[in-house]
Amino acid sequence: xxxxxxxxxxxxxxxxxxxxxxxxxxxxxxxxxxxxxxxxxxxxxxxxxxxxxxxxxxxxxxxxxxxxxxxxxxxxxxxxxxxxxxxxxxxxxxxxxxxxxxxxxxxxxxxxxxxxxxxxxxxxxxxxxxxxxxxxxxxxxxxxxxxxxxxxxxxxxxxxxxxxxxxxxx
Ligand code: HEM
Numbered sequence: 001x002x003x004x005x006x007x008x009x010x011x012x013x014x015x016x017x018x019x020x021x022x023x024x025x026x027x028x029x030x031x032x033x034x035x036x037x038x039x040x041x042x043x044x045x046x047x048x049x050x051x052x053x054x055x056x057x058x059x060x061x062x063x064x065x066x067x068x069x070x071x072x073x074x075x076x077x078x079x080x081x082x083x084x085x086x087x088x089x090x091x092x093x094x095x096x097x098x099x100x101x102x103x104x105x106x107x108x109x110x111x112x113x114x115x116x117x118x119x120x121x122x123x124x125x126x127x128x129x130x131x132x133x134x135x136x137x138x139x140x141x142x143x144x145x146x147x148x149x150x151x152x153x154x155x156x157x158x159x160x161x162x163x164x165x166x167x168x169x170x
Pocket of ligand 1 (some may be wrong): 111
């Protein structure tokens with residue numbers, strides 16, 4: 001009886017892990033081995049925090065400079081976010097071991113949600129950047145900070161827990 005159970009569990013194979021190319025996870029969208037996605041994500045992350053900071057300073061001081069700074073950081077954050085998104089999507093589609101893992105798709109869904117919010121935060125300010133800040137601009141910025149934190153943290157899990165995108169060289 002025990003022997004049978006042992007034999008059956010030996011025969012269990014994870015069908016996902018058995019996929020051809022499951023262990024091929026090395027980045028293919030890279031410059032001399034340095035993944036472009038990892039290099040580019042710092043910009044949208046930092047700019048998302050800057051937008052919230054500029055909104056808060058506008059609320060505090062009433063100085064139009066901060067509302068204009070928020071407009072520019074929201075716009076550049078969104079555009080750099082799109083660049084990061086393209087490099088990440090190329091990685092997801094081109095690398096079989098990344099494509100096969102569910103967490104990579106979870107990251108994709110969270111990141112696309114973030115990009116939609118970053119775009120909305122920028123678009124909202126394009127026709128009157130000062131009036132846009134209070135209350136909806138700063139509320140959107142706060143939401144973006146929360147979602148970018150989750151996206152960045154989750155991206156880190158992909159690299160440091162699942163080792164996606166890392167080199168196979170020893
Ligand atoms: C929209 C589609 C996106 C896809 C498909 C995607 C996919 C990936 C993949 C596959 C990795 C593993 C490393 C690699 O292979 O390069 C990764 C890492 C990461 N992603 Fe994304 N990503 C996307 C967008 C974003 C965005 C918009 C952000 C943040 C603004 C972001 C933040 C991160 C971070 C922080 C890492 C860890 C980088 C490291 O520590 O080396 N991702 N992403």
